[in-house]
Amino acid sequence: xxxxxxxxxxxxxxxxxxxxxxxxxxxxxxxxxxxxxxxxxxxxxxxxxxxxxxxxxxxxxxxxxxxxxxxxxxxxxxxxxxxxxxxxxxxxxxxxxxxxxxxxxxxxxxxxxxxxxxxxxxxxxxxxxxxxxxxxxxxxxxxxxxx
Amino acid sequence: xxxxxxxxxxxxxxxxxxxxxxxxxxxxxxxxxxxxxxxxxxxxxxxxxxxxxxxxxxxxxxxxxxxxxxxxxxxxxxxxxxxxxxxxxxxxxxxxxxxxxxxxxxxxxxxxxxxxxxxxxxxxxxxxxxxxxxxxxxxxxxxxxxx
Numbered sequence: 001x002x003x004x005x006x007x008x009x010x011x012x013x014x015x016x017x018x019x020x021x022x023x024x025x026x027x028x029x030x031x032x033x034x035x036x037x038x039x040x041x042x043x044x045x046x047x048x049x050x051x052x053x054x055x056x057x058x059x060x061x062x063x064x065x066x067x068x069x070x071x072x073x074x075x076x077x078x079x080x081x082x083x084x085x086x087x088x089x090x091x092x093x094x095x096x097x098x099x100x101x102x103x104x105x106x107x108x109x110x111x112x113x114x115x116x117x118x119x120x121x122x123x124x125x126x127x128x129x130x131x132x133x134x135x136x137x138x139x140x141x142x143x144x145x146x147x
Numbered sequence: 148x149x150x151x152x153x154x155x156x157x158x159x160x161x162x163x164x165x166x167x168x169x170x171x172x173x174x175x176x177x178x179x180x181x182x183x184x185x186x187x188x189x190x191x192x193x194x195x196x197x198x199x200x201x202x203x204x205x206x207x208x209x210x211x212x213x214x215x216x217x218x219x220x221x222x223x224x225x226x227x228x229x230x231x232x233x234x235x236x237x238x239x240x241x242x243x244x245x246x247x248x249x250x251x252x253x254x255x256x257x258x259x260x261x262x263x264x265x266x267x268x269x270x271x272x273x274x275x276x277x278x279x280x281x282x283x284x285x286x287x288x289x290x291x292x293x294x
Contacts, residue, residue, distance in 0.1 A: 047208040048216075048238040054196055061194040069195075082260050083233035090230065091195040106265060113229050118253060 002075075002097055005029055006130045009075045009099070012039040012052065013137050019044060023137045026052035026076040028060045028069070028093075035072075036060040052076060053084035057091055068092045077134040079105050079127065085113040089120035098127045099134025149222075149244055152176055153277045156222045156246070159186040159199065160284050166191060170284045173199035173223040175207045175216070175240075182219075183207040199223060200231035204238055215239045224281040226252050226274065232260040236267035245274045246281025 005027055012025025016039035028036040038055035042048060053076055061067050069091045077099040080088060088096055096114065101107060114123040152174055159172025163186035175183040185202035189195060200223055208214050216238045224246040227235060235243055243261065248254060261270040 042214055046212055046214050047205055048214045049196070049201055049205060049234050050214075058194055058196060065193055067189055067193050067195045067197075081233060081237070081266050082263070083230050083237060083266075086228060086230035086233065087196050090228070104265070106263075109259070112256070116229070116253075118251070119228050119230075 002126070002129045005034065005073075005075045006077070006097065006099055006134070008034060008037060009052075009077050010130060010133055010137070012037050013077045013134070016040045016052070017137060017141060023141050024052045024076065024078045026056045026074060028056040029073045029075065030060065030064070030069075030071060035063050049083065051081065051084050053080050054087055057087055057093075061091070070094070073097060075129075077130075078102075078138065079107065079110055080114075082106075082109060082113055085110050086116075086119060089114055089116055089123055092121050093123055095124040095126065097129055098125070099129055100131050100138065101127050102135070102138075149273070149276045152181065152220075152222045153224070153244065153246055153281070155181060155184060156199075156224050157277060157280055157284070159184050160224045160281070163187045163199070164284060164288060170288050171199045171223065171225045173203045173221060175203040176220045176222065177207065177211065177216075177218060182210050196230070198228065198231050200227050201234055204234055204240075208238070217241070220244060222276075224277075225249075225285065226254065226257055227261075229253075229256060229260055232257050233263075233266060236261055236263050236270055239268050240270055242271040242273065244276055245272070246276055247278050247285065248274050249282070249285075 017023040036056040036059035164170040183206035
């Protein structure tokens, strides 16, 4: 089941790639149904907050007419950054399922923010779903950037 | 000069209060001019990301047509949360000037996120500008909530 939703997030990452963005995709699942899909749109929207996770949180809040996203799970191809981790934590999302966790990522900080009790609710974190595919699309993107 | 801009942020916090929101306000200053003002709109916008800081970052990026807010300073009546601190860090804002830092706030975590080199650029942090006024409006709000 995890793979099924991560494939959809990966598909969003591919759309980001076609648009020249860092290829990260996310989907938000509520009651076993995807209610929001998006990808990184930072360059095209000229705004630092437009990460895939923020985009799906905003979309889902609009659909559920609530800033609290209780009973929702968020699938994302890359370990969230601190901004997105805190948005996830504050929005009461139950669980985050990630694709890849790069070696240079600050896993401890992200885990601390997701588990925080003072701003929001502790969020369960699961990593390594479709790891290879989620990692490959990012590695290809950055190696082409260096060419 | 700090007080002048903080007064504008405080004015935004007062607008938030009238709207029934947690009273936090922010302004973004570029080349000695306020280019964006906003306040917390989480309840009315039904979205967890709608903090004052995120609102001014988004507005300023639109005006400057760039996700990089180099040479900008952000004034906010309350110490930013981890989400906003990371958005500030990633957006290349140079300096954050805060009003109040509540006793129960996680200053160490916020400082760590603002100083981070891996997601964005280290941000200078100054606290305690119009402390009393910025603190009072929040304390009044929460004491009324408890009545």
